[in-house]
Amino acid sequence: MSNWITEAREAHQVGKPTEADSMNRLRVQAEDKAHQMRGALLWLLWHHQGASSVVGLACRRALGMGQFDRLTDSQVEDAKEWEAAGKDGVGGNDGR
Structure with missing residues (x-):
């Protein structure tokens, strides 16, 4: 059996995230942060539309x-x- 398959099985068995899990988590976090930043820019623009x-x-x-x-x-x-x-x-404009 290939070494990476063994490592993936062992990581899964002990609950360690695989590289794919980590990359997916980072992708989701980046998309969430981009959505928040877009919302912040839209909020600012909404109040400064001139x-x-x-x-x-x-x-x-x-x-x-x-x-x-x-x-x-x-x-x-x-x-x-x-x-x-x-x-x-949770996020957004919390008055700070």
Whole structure:
């Protein structure tokens, strides 16, 4: 039997994560963090929408939006979701 198969079986038996498990966990964490950051940028933009707002323009650039693009209903919902997550103490805008 191949050495990597033996190692994978032993790791599984003793509860050690395999490299694939670790990579998958990191991928999920990165996707979650990207979703949180997008929500934060949308929340900031929602509150600084003016086409000449320095904050709004930076958020638009980071989100790949044009200077005069409107927030979609979905983007506003994502901003509200991020804000609500902070009020629960889980993430988002927790007042700090």
